[in-house]
Amino acid sequence: MSLAVRHGGGKMAGFPRSLRGRLTTIAILVAAVVLAAGSSLTLSTVPDNLYGVVHSRVELAVRRVAAEARAGELPTVLTPPARIHFLRVRSSDGRIIASTPATSLQDAHMTDFRPPAPRTISTVEQTAPATSTEPAIHYLVKAMTVDTPEGPVTVYGASSLSDVDRALTWINLFVFVGSPLVLGIVGAITWAAVGSALRPVERISAELAEITGRDISRRVPVPDTGDEISSLARTTNHTLDRLERSAETQRRFVADASHELRSPISALRAQLEVANAYPDETDWKATGARALAAADRLATIVDELLMLARLDAGAVVPRRVVDLCRVVEEQARDREDGRVPIHLRLCASAPVCGSPVQLDRLLTNLLDNATRHAATRIEVEVSVRQAQVIVTVADDGDGIAPEDRERVFERFTRLESGRAKDKGGSGLGLPLSREIAAAHGGSLTVADHHPGARFVAVIPLYGGV
Known part of the structure; x- marks a missing residue:
């Protein structure tokens, strides 16, 4: 043998x-x-x-x-x-x-x-x-x-x-x-x-x-036999379509990431160059604060890019039972002194199986987005229906037009209203939140709401009960 x-x-x-x-x-x-x-x-x-x-x-x-x-x-x-x-x-x-x-x-x-x-x-x-x-x-x-x-x-x-x-x-x-x-x-x-x-x-x-990595626009011939080989050819072309879209998304992602990273780096470099050129005329405390803010923005973008890369790669992260009601309460407690009040409507318990870090980031991004756009209040509701935990975050701001409700989940996409309210955003928060929801077997969508916008995150209930 x-x-x-x-x-x-x-x-x-x-x-x-x-x-x-x-x-x-x-x-x-x-x-x-x-x-x-x-x-x-x-x-x-x-x-x-x-x-x-x-x-x-x-x-x-x-x-x-x-x-x-x-x-x-x-x-x-x-x-x-x-x-x-x-x-x-x-x-x-x-x-x-x-x-x-x-x-x-x-x-x-x-x-x-x-x-x-x-x-x-x-x-x-x-x-x-x-x-x-x-x-x-x-x-x-x-x-x-x-x-x-x-x-x-x-x-x-x-x-x-x-x-x-x-x-x-x-x-x-x-x-x-x-x-x-x-x-x-x-x-x-x-x-x-x-x-x-x-x-x-x-x-x-x-x-x-x-077909090479530089040119994946070509497609294989599909025979008109209607048999398994014809099905194989069609499946191959569909796969090439997805690869082409993925490659295009990756190229656009790299270009946008380079642009977004260049802005805080350039700002930080300019501030330091001016301070270095005129040390006696520089307010070092204010310059340090501005440099620290630019570094924080840069760190946030890098963290979000790294988490997106891990999600794209399907990396396995430690998971445990997380009560989303308690996570929402902690988030609201940390924002008690924020610009707008947060009103909670929570159920007794909403356990899910997931990564505590990723789920916390999902809620952080949703609440940050609501805080930027809300006029007077933010409403957060956590409920359990049909073996699903439903988290709703609503604000009374300008809202999102129906034609833009999917665009906001594209990476580095920022609507004009968002750019006007917060020039330091990266356009990665909502896409990252949707990826986190999908990685936990759920979804994140924009629902009708007036006035303002309402984001609905759905995560499977732990144990299915």
Whole structure:
């Protein structure tokens, strides 16, 4: 076993590696097994059956004539049944007592034997020699000795085995010559059929080989066969569509991230360069505060980018049971001195299974967004319905137009109202919140609300109860 694994890699030695070769080999092997079983069954049963029919036919004719002889009712001229070539009755001294009409086939040597015991049938195979008009003929001859009123006589009967020999010749030709020919035909047809079926796959492979990371706009050809290969081609094109959109999103993301990171870095650099150029005229306390604010914004953007990258990569983070009611209470407590009051409507308990850090970030982003846009109040509701925890954060600000309700979840997208109210935003908070909700098996959407906007986060209830 170890030798086979070492040299064959766990595969059968000599077995074709290509799919076309494997299927052709399998088809030939299956056909060979079927032909071998059929040939064995044919060779073991058909010859005996054919010979048995002739034996029964001749024996029946001989016994009928023997019965007539015993009864003393034997005619001089015997009428042979169908497919019996001749009948003959000879006395103990060799005289022909009765016979079918004389023909050239009735050679004396075909009836020159006698049964070894009375009332038993002896069987021999004889060959009538060829003549100028007829070829040699193979006969099955049976003989039976019976007692008659005139004394013992021997009844002979014969039937040609030519049809049997001809049938067996064709059977042998099919088994020993036709079977290899059939296997060759099966192999050729399978090879051609599989090649034709795989030709679209070859075209798909060739097209995929031409597609590179720099240009994924090309698509594979879709055959109009409507089969599994056609489905494979369509699925491949759909995958390429998603890859192209993903690549475009990644390029746009990198460009936007570079732009967003450049702004706080440039601001921080400018402040430090001015302070360094005019140290005596610089208010270092104010400059430090502004630099610290720029560094905080930069750190926030980096943290959000890192969390998005982990979510995109499907990184597994530690999870435990988190009560969202308690998380909301803590968030509200930390914002008691905020610009607008937060009004809570909480259920008794809302347990979910998730990452405490990510869920806290989700609520932080929603409350930060509501705080930026609210005019006089923020309403937060946590409820449990149909094995789901529903968190609603609503404000009474300007609201979000229906056509922008999906745009706000695109990375680095900031509406004009958001830019006017907060120039330090990154446009990553809401996209990150939606990714966190999706990573926990939930969703985040914008619902109708007037005045203002209402965000609805849905997370599966822990335990499904």
